[in-house]
Each structure stands twice: as structure tokens, then as C-alpha cells.
Amino acid sequence: MKIGLIQEQSLKLRMTQELKQAITLLQYSSADLLSYVQELVVENPLIDVKETYSTPYRERRTNSNKQSFIENSLKERTCLREHLRNQLIDIRMEQKERVYVDFLIDALDANGYLKDDLAELASILKVSEELLESKLYLLQTLDPVGIGARSLQECILLQLRKLPVRNAVAETIISDHFRSFAEKSWKDLSKKVNVPISEIQEIQNIIKTLEPRPGLKYESDETTYITPDLTIERVNDELHIIYNDEILPQLIINQPIKLNESNRLDTETKDYYSKHLTQGKWLQRAIDQRKETMINVMKVILHKQKEYFLYGKNFLKPLTLMDIAETLDVHVSTVSRTVKDKFVQTPHGLVSMKSFFSTKLDEVSGEVSTTSVKIHLKELISAEDKMKPLSDQKIANLLKTSYGITISRRTVTKYREQLNIPTSVIRKQY
Incomplete structure (x- = not known):
């Protein structure tokens, strides 16, 4: 084996620091770019900014017509945690109890649900699960109704119990037969609770008026408005x-x-x-x-x-x-x-x-995008007879006859699921 020096000629692409930064700037959103410019203005004494005050495409709910571009978000809503704590001010409780309720408030997600296991939270606080559960029940009495629920089932049940006119059958169905109700096994359910299917349909109509994510409207204490580029x-x-x-x-x-x-x-x-x-x-x-x-x-x-x-x-x-x-x-x-x-x-x-940007649908000829097919699919479902909702095969047939789009039933099913639209059985009303 010989040891020696070998000279080779090769080409390598080296990116300068400026080129890397330019590429980074290209992918920045307008808000990120604004933040980046603000940082450089602070760091670099040779860069000044001339503030512009007219923003024709930005929505505003303020009396002032002038606002600096540095202010790219507006305080519009009270955050969920602040809203809940404000209600605790008039409730008498010991300092320790208030700490426990505060802890539960901080554990809520953006939708207002308590997703963490109560036993684990109790072990963190070194209190009994029963004690912490009693504080959760207190939290669940606050506004918005349904706050502090540990599941969708509990959230709906909390709101049903707060209706001006309570519906005992609805509460029983959600409490004891939630799965059958959600899966629309209504024929069996009507026999179990001894009510006609039409009444179950009325209960569903009531539940549709409830808020499945009660904390969502308080998700943030700041509202950011998108300004088009x-x-x-x-x-x-x-x-x-x-x-x-x-x-x-x-x-x-x-x-x-x-x-x-x-x-x-x-x-x-x-x-x-x-x-x-x-x-x-x-x-x-x-x-x-x-x-x-x-x-x-x-x-x-x-x-x-x-x-x-x-x-x-x-x-x-x-x-x-x-x-x-x-x-x-x-x-x-x-x-x-x-x-x-x-x-x-x-x-x-x-x-x-x-x-x-949208891919071409392989199953059809011509310029038909997957996005336009999904739009047509949604239109057909929104216009369907709710008493006799369209099956996926019928939707495929209608797409062909109405729009000249030939796709399989499986493709309809895939697109329907991507749009989070339930099956015809679930969509059916009585």
C-alpha cells in the first residue's frame, strides 16, 4: 500500500452568509419580517425607519385611524383564565382552596377542557383526588357553561343541566347512552329509552345549539389581523x-x-x-x-x-x-x-x-383539480335532503352527471373524510 499526496480538482457550492439570510427572508411571513427588521433597527445605528400610518387592508376596531406598524396586534378579548379568575373574586374560599382552583384553571386547554388526569394533578398538589374533584366541580359552575369538562360528553351534559328548561330524556341519553347517540344507532336507542326516533332527532337539534368548545372564544387575549402581502x-x-x-x-x-x-x-x-x-x-x-x-x-x-x-x-x-x-x-x-x-x-x-396550488385528479381527463372536486362535493352534501342523505356512491354519480367528473366511490369517501364530513348514516335526520 503506497502513501502519497493526491491533488484533485472539484467544484463546491458555498453559500455566503448574505445569501443564506436572503433565502431566510424570502420565507418569512410579513409579521416575521417586520419583527426581524425591528431587531436590526435596534442593533444597527445606521438604519432608520419612516413609519407609515395608512393600512388599507388591515381590519380594525379602534377609534383611531393612526397606528404604528410596530403594533401588529390588537387587544380585543379577555383571555379565558382572566375571565374565570374574575368570577372567583366574589366567591368566598380559603387561600389554599383558591390555589387549587387556580391550578385547575391553568391546566385548561384552549377549548376549555381539562385533559390532564385528575389523579396526576392531585399528586402534584399533594392533595386527595376527591378534594381536587370538588374544586373542579366549583370551576364547572363558572361561565362559560361547559368549562372544565374532561370530555365532550361531560361538556354537553354540563350545558344541558344549565338550560332554562331541562330535558330529562336528553340528559339520560348523553349520560348513559352517549356512544349510541353519537354513532346514530337511534333505532336501538329509541327502544332503550322508550322514546320515538323523532324525539331523539329533536334532542340532537338542541345539542347542536350548544358549544362543544366553550373556551375557544377566549382562546387569546390578543387578536392578530392578517394583512395581505x-x-x-x-x-x-x-x-x-x-x-x-x-x-x-x-x-x-x-x-x-x-x-x-x-x-x-x-x-x-x-x-x-x-x-x-x-x-x-x-x-x-x-x-x-x-x-x-x-x-x-x-x-x-x-x-x-x-x-x-x-x-x-x-x-x-x-x-x-x-x-x-x-x-x-x-x-x-x-x-x-x-x-x-x-x-x-x-x-x-x-x-x-x-x-x-392543487394536484390534478388522476381519475379524470381535463383540467380538474382536487380542490374543485372537494368544493363540488361539499355543495352536493349541503344541498342534500337531510332525511335521505346522499351515499358516497350517489355523490360519485352526481359528480359525473352534474359536473362531468368521473371518480370512484373510494375517492369520494377519502375526500369526504378529509373535509371532516360524517357518513350519510350520521348525517341523516328524522
Whole structure:
């Protein structure tokens, strides 16, 4: 075995730090980019911002017409935990008891459910499970009704017991026969509780008025409004792309001195100044490049999905990231980063850029996307006779006769499940 030096020539792609940062900036949402710019403004003394106050596409519920872009969320609602603790103020209890109730409040999820095992929580507090359960019962008396439930069954039952006119049969069904009721085994259920199926249907109608996730409306103490990055404006039959420059404050790069031999600055000061000046100019270029890339991608989307923008969601055609990448002669990852967390205001509402992409349905010929098939499927189910809901096979037949879309029953079942639409047996009303 010989030992020696071997010289080889090879090519390697090395990404500069600026290129890496530019790629990162491209995939940032407008909110993330704003936060990033704010951080650099604080760190870099050469970067200033010119605040813009008009935000035509941001919803507001405030008396003031002026608001800084730095404030990108508005306090609208009281958070769930604060709402519950406010109700405890007038309830007399010992300090230890209040600690236990506070602990349970903190354990609630965003929907208002207590998902943790009560025995485990009791062991953490080093109290008996019975004691902690008594505090849970206290919590469950608070508003909103159904709060502190450990399951959907308990949540519904708590709300039934608080109705102005209580329904004993409904409470019995939910308490003792919840599975049969949920699975719509109503024929057997009617025999067990000795009531007609029509009455069970009335009970279901009552339950539909209840709130399955009572804590959801208090989910956050801040409401964040989505500001579209782009707007598609229709003028007659022409579509125009408008980039929302007001998403970000205007950057100003200060250059109070020029670096040349006449400047009597020490090396460290020159390096500091040069570094921050380069960073500021790079940030401006990166933001401009991000804007240009987004507009270019949107132009191709607009061209390929023109019927969608003119006539609505039913006309969405199959479109992939690769289609855009090939048209623009860029890498598919560039397109993926461009559409990530970006939003567009269209004539049919605010949508994410990702929503314009949909695969082609293999089972049919022509330009039919899976998204448009799902829209038609939802329309058929929403218009069905609730007394005789459509089976998956009947939906497949109607898609063919009404829209010229030929797909199998299995595909209908798959799409229905993806849309979280129950089976015809569950949808049936009596």
C-alpha cells in the first residue's frame, strides 16, 4: 500500500452568509419580517425607519385611524383564565382552596377542557383526588357553561343541566347512552329509552345549539389581523397585482461619512461603520428582491388561475410548485419559500398563496383539480335532503352527471373524510 499526496480538482457550492439570510427572508411571513427588521433597527445605528400610518387592508376596531406598524396586534378579548379568575373574586374560599382552583384553571386547554388526569394533578398538589374533584366541580359552575369538562360528553351534559328548561330524556341519553347517540344507532336507542326516533332527532337539534368548545372564544387575549402581502384587483375583465408596500416601514440608510483615505478614523471605527453600512444596504436589497420574487410568482399564478380570480373557487385548476418553478426558471424550493405564510386579497376573499396550488385528479381527463372536486362535493352534501342523505356512491354519480367528473366511490369517501364530513348514516335526520 503506497502513501502519497493526491491533488484533485472539484467544484463546491458555498453559500455566503448574505445569501443564506436572503433565502431566510424570502420565507418569512410579513409579521416575521417586520419583527426581524425591528431587531436590526435596534442593533444597527445606521438604519432608520419612516413609519407609515395608512393600512388599507388591515381590519380594525379602534377609534383611531393612526397606528404604528410596530403594533401588529390588537387587544380585543379577555383571555379565558382572566375571565374565570374574575368570577372567583366574589366567591368566598380559603387561600389554599383558591390555589387549587387556580391550578385547575391553568391546566385548561384552549377549548376549555381539562385533559390532564385528575389523579396526576392531585399528586402534584399533594392533595386527595376527591378534594381536587370538588374544586373542579366549583370551576364547572363558572361561565362559560361547559368549562372544565374532561370530555365532550361531560361538556354537553354540563350545558344541558344549565338550560332554562331541562330535558330529562336528553340528559339520560348523553349520560348513559352517549356512544349510541353519537354513532346514530337511534333505532336501538329509541327502544332503550322508550322514546320515538323523532324525539331523539329533536334532542340532537338542541345539542347542536350548544358549544362543544366553550373556551375557544377566549382562546387569546390578543387578536392578530392578517394583512395581505398582495392584492388582486379586478378592473372590468383585467386583473392587476398590487404589492402592499405598507406592510413594512420604509427603510432609511444613514451615511453621514464616506470611507476614504481622508477620513481620520481608526481601523476599528472604520470596520464598525463599514459592517453596519453593508448590513443596511443588504437588508434593502433583500427586501426588494423578496418583493420582486413574490410579484413574479403571483404573475404566473394569475396567468394560470385567471378563471379562478374571475369566476370563483370552482374554477381552480391543477397547479404545482414545479409548474411555477419551470416557468420562472428557478428552483422549486424558491417558489415554496415565496408562497410560505403569504396572503393574497382576491375578489373572492383573503386566501393564502398556497391555496392556489392543487394536484390534478388522476381519475379524470381535463383540467380538474382536487380542490374543485372537494368544493363540488361539499355543495352536493349541503344541498342534500337531510332525511335521505346522499351515499358516497350517489355523490360519485352526481359528480359525473352534474359536473362531468368521473371518480370512484373510494375517492369520494377519502375526500369526504378529509373535509371532516360524517357518513350519510350520521348525517341523516328524522
